[in-house]
Amino acid sequence: MSDKILMKGNEVLGEAAIIAGCRYYFGYPITPQNEVPAYMARRLPQVDGTFLQAESEIAAINMVFGASAAGARVMTSSSSPGISLKQEGISYLSGARLPAVVVNMMRGGPGLGNIAGAQGDYYQATRGGGNGDYRTVALAPATVQEIADLTIKSFDIADKYRVVVMLMGDGFLGQMAEGVSLPEPSNQKFDKPWALSGAEGREPNIVASLRLNPEDALEKLNDELQATYTQIEENETMSESYMTDDADYLLVAYGMSSRICRSALRALRKEGVKVGLFRPITLWPFPEKELQKAAEGKQKVLTVEMSAGQMLEDVKLSLNGTADIDFYGRTAGMLPDIDEIVRRVKNYGK
Amino acid sequence: MTEKIIFAGFGGQGVLLSGKLLCIAGMREGKYVSHIPSYGAEMRGGTANCQVIISDEEVASPVVFHPDIAIVLNTPSLIKFEPRVKAGGLLIYNSSLIDEKPSRTDITVVDIAANDIAEENGSSRSANMAVIGKLLKQKPELASLESTIAALEEAVSARNRKFNPVNEKVLKAGYAA
């Protein structure tokens, strides 16, 4: 007997956030993540938490700003067009050094696009969709269980480094249900002496990104941010290398497309084709060294995405001319075809 | 064992619940399962479907385009999914509501008068249970009838649990049919 429960990605996300100690959720409805606000609306009042349906994604991310400034663990979720609206807030959160967890259950774009799962927001998440020199940590789960586990991790990373963590799922992962063991809380505690609570018994705190003096104030803030990002790169980079050691060919994919690649890998291995899979779990920081290791000596590296080739850029930057790189992607909420991946890899050997 | 299944019908026939029930039953027996519903605009127009995988190994891609098994509860679903079933696969169709016969000869075709069986055993609303019963009989490796009956409590929402005695009866009747 298994003690797992069958849960949708979008719902387990909510439950895991509550396990992580998140008691504040602000959001605005958008498909395909509507189960998140619905779940939080039902569950948060049961744990004395606050759910608020904001008047817009913009308002929601700014409510997140306020709650985070007040020292609380707080989350918002949306899907691609809504995440675009939140970018201003994400930049401000980053500049004000406020922790927050922002979930993007990606859908087809650009514009209103469609509501099927996609991976077209990789650039937005890893390059910063808002203004200024900032980074958001971007975590990409591939299973419902991993959504749960990485949600817990997201809150810890956010609090530890005072940064915004983006959890990058897609419509399929959010909608699909799998067996999941609910994670344990990490029980990590983070002091927040900078938080606003009224200045009783201490000097007043100011939470702001505004630094009008460029030399000794704004650049200092930027230097601090960059130092933090270096630490995150050193400590938090995550990836999975699957059957890469003996492989002649390497597939590189994350999230939902990595699962499609895994199916292709199984089919290819059955036919005796030695292929491995490298899966970034952190999209930023990108697991550069780990990919270099996995790609060493491979005849071909095939990057597979549900986009026109965005992570591809990081694969190229990481491998820096040392590998022969191919790309296969579908956009608009279409899924890469397992048979096509199989066909391509077999073709490399010819 | 890896079985890729599509359940399809119109909204209200309990298509999503059928997939969920089978997943929970399989999961309780230690199998890996995944369930993807059709959602949003795809659901407009009254058709619903879900893609289910029950497997002994971790589910790689949860997407089912060419199923090993298709369960179709109404005519539009038959038209849509019959051509997609893998050669050698299984098609179970609800002959209470589908008049024409499936035409493929390279797959196993099984019919069940799901609505009639359900009605005889308490409520035509439980027609989906008759079909699942039939499926379990055809593919016992997916999950046992006992596990599936036990999974009803978890799969069915609190609001509808009062129908579970009927659901159980129809499941058994479908299994025996």
Added chain:
Amino acid sequence: MESKGAQFEYIYEKPESLREVKTHYCPGCGHGIVHKLIAESMDELEIQDKTILVAPVGCSVLAYNYIDADGCEAAHGRAPAVATGLKRVHPDKVVISYQGDGDLLAIGTAETIHAANRGENITVIFVNNAIYGMTGGQMAPTTMDKQVTKTTPYGRDTSDVGFPIRACEMLATLERPVFIERTSVHDVKNIRKAKKAIKKALQNQAEGKGYSFVEVLSMCPTNWGVDSQTAVAFVKDTMAPYYPLGNFRDR
């Protein structure tokens, strides 16, 4: 009044809740007066160490450098949303959303209306000087008919860009706000009234009554391109007739 020294008596002091800093506001600007009224009210209500001030984007972007309390930045127009987040976490603290006219009635109209409609237990202080100050004198949603600004060089043309928006009247259509009042700081009599309204609005929050809104008509001689006296006259003779002073709700 505390007596210090042998011959002299203090009849006026800097409020405790106001920091000892030089002002960056222009001569004749009303923001400093409004800051002082807030600080005095905080002193009198003894809420200095319970207060969190949300500063907007606009001339008062650095308001937290004057008010001696916890301070928080907000993106342009989002102060009521930020205040909502703060207040939901700290329902026992006093959260002030300090906003100008562009912030409150242009870019942040949605946040303004919805925070009021929810009846967030916050205090919104709205300084209406009929112009964008920080960016150098562009049209505000409250710029008067025919008023010349950088972006209305021929005067505001209401047939093109609409009429100035009356915030109090608009918010008074909503059920949840408990206190809505329009005041002015163009003369002593009105400054006293403004003080009373601001204090009441803060007191309401401290007592858990709900959303309170105080609009303050204020002078911007620099961007209006006039001297201080003329600016005062503009508030009195041009703004106040269009934006009637007085209470719109007091529950």
